[in-house]
Amino acid sequence: MRSRRHTEEIGESGIDLAPMLDFVMNLLIFFIITTSFVREAGIVVSRPLAATAEHEESGNILIAVTAGGDIWMDRRQVDLREVRTNIERLHAERPDDTVVVVADKAARAGLIGEVMDEVQLGGIKQVAIGAASEGD
Amino acid sequence: MRMRRHFHEEESGAIDLAPMLDFVMNLLIFFIITAVFTKELGLTVNRAGASGGESSGETSSVLVTVRGSGEIWIEDRIVDVRAVRANIERLHVQKPEAGVLLVADKDAEAGVLVQVIDQVREGGVQNISFAGTR
Numbered sequence: 001m002r003s004r005r006h007t008e009e010i011g012e013s014g015i016d017l018a019p020m021l022d023f024v025m026n027l028l029i030f031f032i033i034t035t036s037f038v039r040e041a042g043i044v045v046s047r048p049l050a051a052t053a054e055h056e057e058s059g060n061i062l063i064a065v066t067a068g069g070d071i072w073m074d075r076r077q078v079d080l081r082e083v084r085t086n087i088e089r090l091h092a093e094r095p096d097d098t099v100v101v102v103a104d105k106a107a108r109a110g111l112i113g114e115v116m117d118e119v120q121l122g123g124i125k126q127v128a129i130g131a132a133s134e135g136d
Numbered sequence: 137m138r139m140r141r142h143f144h145e146e147e148s149g150a151i152d153l154a155p156m157l158d159f160v161m162n163l164l165i166f167f168i169i170t171a172v173f174t175k176e177l178g179l180t181v182n183r184a185g186a187s188g189g190e191s192s193g194e195t196s197s198v199l200v201t202v203r204g205s206g207e208i209w210i211e212d213r214i215v216d217v218r219a220v221r222a223n224i225e226r227l228h229v230q231k232p233e234a235g236v237l238l239v240a241d242k243d244a245e246a247g248v249l250v251q252v253i254d255q256v257r258e259g260g261v262q263n264i265s266f267a268g269t270r
Binding site for chain 1: 153154156157160161163164167168170171172175176177178179180181183202240241242243244245246247249250251253254257258266267268
């Protein structure tokens with residue numbers, strides 16, 4: 001039944017899949033290029049609100065600082081002294097990535113400063129402080 | 137069944153693209169699912185006095201201090217967090233090229249700090265350096 005209809009349409013078996021394949025390949029390449037592999041911190045903190053917060057284009061490394069003074073990055077809790085070596089490793093893997101330090105509302109400013117220092121010693125100069133926009 | 141399809145293929149001369157298409161479709165679905173389009177929201181600040189970083193030799197920057205108790209000082213006056221923006225706007229008009237040096241006590245809360253950074257940016261100064269008291 002099915003093959004007979006094809007025979008009538010194009011005179012041989014099978015639909016020409018090439019244009020569809022071209023289209024799908026283009027989609028695939030688009031998604032491969034636009035995919036950004038964000039290094040999640042691995043913990044949820046309540047971010048402070050800020051009206052002037054901007055989207056960090058390549059802010060792919062997240063470091064969370066909790067109210068209790070814990071530091072989380074790459075889904076693990078790390079010591080302050082480990083931040084530098086971790087950043088050095090991640091910086092070597094993807095040199096374009098920048099860091100967003102996501103601090104809890106009740107985190108201490110001193111610790112945030114120390115984390116930012118360690119990040120800069122690790123080789124990434126551009127550091128942002130994470131915030132949430134008032135919309136969300 | 138298999139033999140017949142093979143025979144049929146050779147007869148028509150075309151390659152069967154369906155298995156390749158299946159594979160590519162699977163890849164496509166994988167990338168669609170794992171794609172993350174959300175960009176992180178953040179406030180970019182410079183780090184002043186970082187050990188290893190260069191210190192900005194600007195002497196004309198406006199000093200904003202956040203105390204551990206939550207008090208905010210601009211130059212030598214205590215101001216409310218809601219008054220930060222107006223003060224910065226005024227000082228920005230007086231010294232348009234001056235940046236803001238933000239000094240925070242070790243025990244200052246990050247929430248207050250971000251509020252102050254936000255207000256300073258709304259006041260028109262984008263060049264913010266963050267320093268801690270040592």
